[in-house]
Structures are given as C-alpha cells and as structure tokens.
Amino acid sequence: MVDPSSAPRLSNAPWLSAPGIQAVFRAVESLGEDIRAVGGAVRNTILECPVADIDLATTARPEAVLAAAEAAGLRSIPTGLDHGTVTIIADGAPYEVTTLRQDVETFGRQAKVVFGRDWRADALRRDFSMNALYADRAGTIHDPLNGLPDCLARRVRFIGDPATRIREDYLRILRFFRIHAAYGKGAFDNDGLLACIRQRDGLRQLSAERIGMEMKRLVAAPGAAEALAVMEDAGLLEITTAGVSRIADFRALRSLDQEAPETRHATLGFAVLSGFVDEDLDRIADRFRLSNAERNRMHGALRAAALMPQTPSGDVPIKTALYRVGREAAIEGVLAAWARARAKGAPPDVDEDFRAVLHAGRTLPIPDFPLKGRDFIEFGLAPGPELGRAMKALEAFWIDSGFDIGRDELLAKLAMSGSASVDT
Template sequence: MTSKLDADWLDAPALVAVFDALERDGDTVRAVGGAVRNTLLGLPVSDIDLATTALPEQVVERARAAGLKPVPTGIDHGTVTVVSHGQPFEVTTLREDVETHGRAATVRFGRSWTHDAARRDFTMNALYVDRHGGLHDPLGGLGDLQARRVRFIGDPHQRIREDYLRILRFFRFHAQYGEGSPDVEGLAAAAAEVEGLSLLSAERVGQEMRKLVVAPGALATLQVMARCGILEAVLGETADLATFAALRGFDALAEETRAPALCLAALAGRRDLEGIAGRLRLSNAERERMFSAARVAEDPVARMIVTMTATQEEVAILLEAHGRDAAFDGVLLASARWLSVPERRTLTLLRETPVPEFPLKGRDLLEAGLSAGPDVGVRLERARSAWRDSGFSLGRDALLAEALAPAS
C-alpha cells in the first residue's frame, strides 16, 4: 500500500466536476470511506462519498452555480447529494460531536479532518484522498487496513453506544475485509453491549445480516458471533452453522450459495424460517425464496438426487413440481443438510433440462363439453398424474382422453 492512491475514478468527469465546483475560497474536498478503502484493497468501488470543509449551504450554492444538481438529503446533518453527469455523490461537511445520544448526535461543523475522522466507526473507514490521489490518514487506518484488522476508533464501547448497529457492522466488516481473529477490544465490547441490539429496528439488522452472510469470511465470523451469544441474539435461536458451512463450501460450484435468502435458510436449518424472516424483516421475495428452497430440500426426489447419481428424469420431476430456481436452491440446501457435495453434472442438469409444461388446460375440458365446476380440477389432476407417470411423454390428445374418461 502507498501514501498515494492510483484510482481511475478520481479522473472521472463527473467527480472532477464536483471537485471543481466545491473547491473554492480555500475549501477542500476529499473522498472518504468505502471508495478509498476498497481501492486500496483492490476491490470494486460503487458509491463515492465526499467530505468537505465547505458548509452545506455553500455546497448547495456552488453546485447549482456550476450546473450540477444539489439535493438536500440530510442538510441539517451536513449532507447534500450532488448529482453530476447523472451520478450522485454524497457530500458531507466536516463535523465533530458535541454530544452523543444513541444513534443521533449533536454535531457542529468544523474544518478539522482529524475531528471529523474521530467520529467515524472504524479506522479503515477514516481514510481520505484528495483529487490528486494524496492519501490522508489522521488516525492510523492505513496500518489497520494493511493488517486486515477492523478496529474501532477510540473507545469501542462509546462507538457502539452511539449506534448499536456497529456491533453487526464490526462483524460484517471483519467477514468482508478482515483476516485472522477479530480485534480483541472490539470483540469484547461487542459482547458486552449485545443487549443494545434489541433497540435496533428489524430493517437495519436485516440489512447488515444480508451482507454478512454472503461475505468471504462469513463462516468464521458467524462462529465467533455464536460463541459470544451475539448470533442467537440476532436470530432468536441457535444457528445451524454446520449446514451453513456446507452450503458455503459449494461456492465454487454455484453462485447461488451467496444469495442472502439461501444463506439464511441454511442458518435456520429445519427450524423457524418464519421467525428469522420476521426478525430480519425480509422482503416477500426473500421469504418466498427461503421457504421454496426449504420445501424442495424436504422433497424425497431432491433427497434422492443429492444422495445418488441423478437421472434426467428425476431432475425433470423436480423441475416440474417446483420450477427451476426453487429446484436449484433446494438441491443446494438439501446437499448442505446431508453434507453431500452436489455433482457438477447434477447442477448442469438442473440448469439445462427443460422444465416440463403440462399441455392441458381447464378450458380444454370445457371446450370438450364438460361443465364448469370442481370436477374439472379433479380430472385435470388425474391427467397430470398420468403425464408424470409417463415421464412427461403423453401429449395433449392422450391427456385429454385420460381426463374425459370415466373415473375407474
């Protein structure tokens, strides 16, 4: 690592325009946080956050004068989103805490980069870079980043009490960027302050857990959280780390193993999926993915596929019953539960075998002369059963004849 940052994004016209607009009358702008951290680690950069000595009102005025679009997304706390060339940049005036009270804090604007850095969470997030690539490290974050060590700024207990979500961020950042064991002081503080997690909204907890379970070091980090009692406090029950470990052991076979919903389904094991979904306030789509994977994992056909060499006919049966996405997730989850590594051939069959489509509809029976009513559904299901028994080979005419035939 170096004291100068070589980053293509520093030369992007959208960011250069923001620098040009705001760096006036002695004011300075620097990129801070994730963009700097990820660039130094060779990881992708998505959002670019900026810090400035300019006051929020000056940011708005100068951005507008330069033809950029200022949006006062958090102007009372010093944050203005500046849209340049269609790209949003969150620009925050340097701040220092006057008084902290939970997640909120009484702050005042200032011009000290050290004071601004001191109110952030981790040292690796308190690295700044100017428009020329000059790296500014007021609190020694570069050394921690080099060591892949996630370390709280100042007193870990105080940082956590300012926002108890930082307990989960500590573990999530360690899973994403850390190496070895978590920082001892940070870990002790997180364990001591665990009751504060109950004060957080389910949405915020869920957002962190989604990111944590898919991180490269998720398993080792979750194991530490379990030993400290933190994981159970989050999930409301003992996690199934063995199934989770097996699922993430398939990372090289399928990218689906890094889907948050599937990871959480593995952590839940065969226990209360609904409870975890509620505690983490998962979306309807995430809930459905969890429950669908769990249903498939209990399907006897899925069990047969993961414990024996799968046939294309068995795969087709599973695909027809559950759909491709759910079948694929379910086989991965079943494999993890049975500690059986899925064969590449099986996964290929699940991806490539056509999903059988039942060729008969209720209207076909009505057009053939049946009266509308429950009997139509009964006859359709009888025909569908015959179609499945035939290995999906019966065509529409044969199935229509089956449906219209008198019940035996």
C-alpha cells in the same frame, strides 16, 4: 504535517479520475474549501476490492456545497442538511458530500453534532480505523488516525474505546462482523469482540429494517461462515435471528462458492442458515423486514430442496422442482440440498451428482403440463372442485411418469377415467 510528496497514494483508482467526481471536486474547491473521498471507496481501492458507492467529506458547509453545485451546473439534492449531507449528481452518478463533523453530546444515533474543519475530529466519529481514511483529488491518502496499517493488514479495529463506539450505535456490533467478513483477515480483534459480547443486549434496541439490511450484507460476504460461527458462539446470532441456526449447513453452502454465484445471495443464505421449516422462513422474513419477493424466494428454495434426494440421480427431481417452483428457486434448492449433504459428510462422489443436477437445472426446459382446464370440460367435467381434483390427479400421474407422457396419452387416460375421477 505530512509532506504530500511522501504521503501514500491510491493506485488503480479509475473512479477518482471519472469526469463526474472531478466536477464535484472542482465545484467545492472553487469555494476555497477542501474535499476528499472517505471510507469505503478509499478502503476498497487499497484492498483491491470493487468500489460501489463514493462518499465525500468537505470543510465546506452544506448550504455552500449546494450553492457551489448550482454555480457549476450540477444537480444537487439536500439529502440530510441537518447532518451536513448533500447529494450531487454529476455525469449521471450520485456523490454524497458531507461536511466535517464532531460530536458534542452522544445519545446513541441521536448524537448532537456540530460542523467543523478538523479532519481528525471527523475521523474520530467513525467506526473502524480502516474506514477513517481520506483521499484527495490527486489520490493522496490522508490518515489522521493511523488506520492505513490496519487496512493493509485487513485488521478490523474500532476507533478509540470499542464500548463507546458501540453505545453510539448498537448496529456497529453487526457492522463489526460484517466488515470483518467482507474485508478482515485472521482472528477477530479481541477488544472489539469482547465489547460486542458485553453490549449484545443493545441489539434488541435496533429496528428490524436496520438489522435486516446489515444481515443481508453480512451473509453475502466472503467470510460470512466464520463470522456467523463466532456470532453464534458469542450468543449474538440467536439474538439477531430470534431462533436456532444451522451453521454447519451455511458453512457447507459457502464451500460451494466456486460452483455457483447463487451461494452469495442473501435469501438463499437465510434459507440455509435458518430454514428448518416454512415457519422459520416467515420468522426471518418478519425479523428482517424482507420483501414479499424475498420471502417467496426463500420458501421456493426450501420447497425445491425438499424435492432433492440425498444422492440425486436422473432428471426427474430437478424437472419436478423446475415445474413446481420455477428455475431460480429450483437452482437454489439444489444448492441448499447439496450444502446439507456436505454438512452431513456425504462422500465426494455425491458432488458430481449434484453438479450434474445443477447443470440440468440451468439448461433443461421447464416442463409444461400438456392439458388445460378446457380439455377436462370437453370430457364432461364441470368447472369446480371435481375438475380440480381430476386435473391434479392426472398431473401427478404425468409427474410420476417422469414427465414423459404426452398430450395424446394423457387424453386417452382421461377418456378411460370417465367423468367421475382419474385413477392413477
């Protein structure tokens, strides 16, 4: 048994001393049971990365956790009692508390499990050694599988036999690349990589929702470019996206991380990685079950990128993008175009051009066409196709002028055109 006084401890873990989590610890420990933080919160604290979600593991059974929460005046939700998970809301924050488990029979995600009290058995069910670390309320790290050295070395290694871990859930193939992209350092673990390649057809069994959720997190990770390149070389990326990818463009996009936070947005990543034409973006949106807003965001970025010349100069292209697709898509279009220019070997001075256009995209007001439909009606055009064509032609004339023509000049142009058409 490890002497607690000599065991490693978490440092700089303000989440661990928060009133909410301490209330959860007290509630469960009042039962005479053990409870520890596990997984991402512990790993991220060790690696000095931001902590988002906090998961807890306990020797207490789920029904006892529910009763302890109620007795402590905490709100509890039976999130997944069959799997031993209860969500406790404390001080406004949710904490998932899951009873220790061990596999009895394995059928992929439908593995039959029993609740237990063995921390090592619970750790053996997890995916990677750096995720099988626990911390008690005092911050003492419990490491039943000796995963701490892997975590400190940023080495992403499957627990036990990689092929067995993957067959339990084929999503672990994508998680292997995503966790490495987020936290890994150096080369991929060779045994894990070979197992992913040999089991790659298992990706075809996964639901679109699960693939999409994992891929959104992967393309946003710091090391996404290298991870995706390895996936492509291994024949995994084509299975995942069901199409051809532009790795060089994506790598160039992520080389712009210091220029703009938008380079880490998943939708822009997908647009640059797979967006040759609109049909590609629709395929990705369907493949990953993206929302309509996410789909439209990708299309907007692609449209804006098409408006950017390879060597941008002046404000007209970015003003056009702002007018056509809005500020968010215009900015992402600039970044997509910049990435493609870099991927094609554009000289360094082009960076300054794109940097100026990016600044303009953030600061210029969005142009507003000075005329409305009623202005055309007052000049004798009846509502309908003819009015629409006239309005579109005059709008194009205004855009071609660099958005410099004002309302009076446009009205004069409309007056001279008569009621039949607008000659631009």
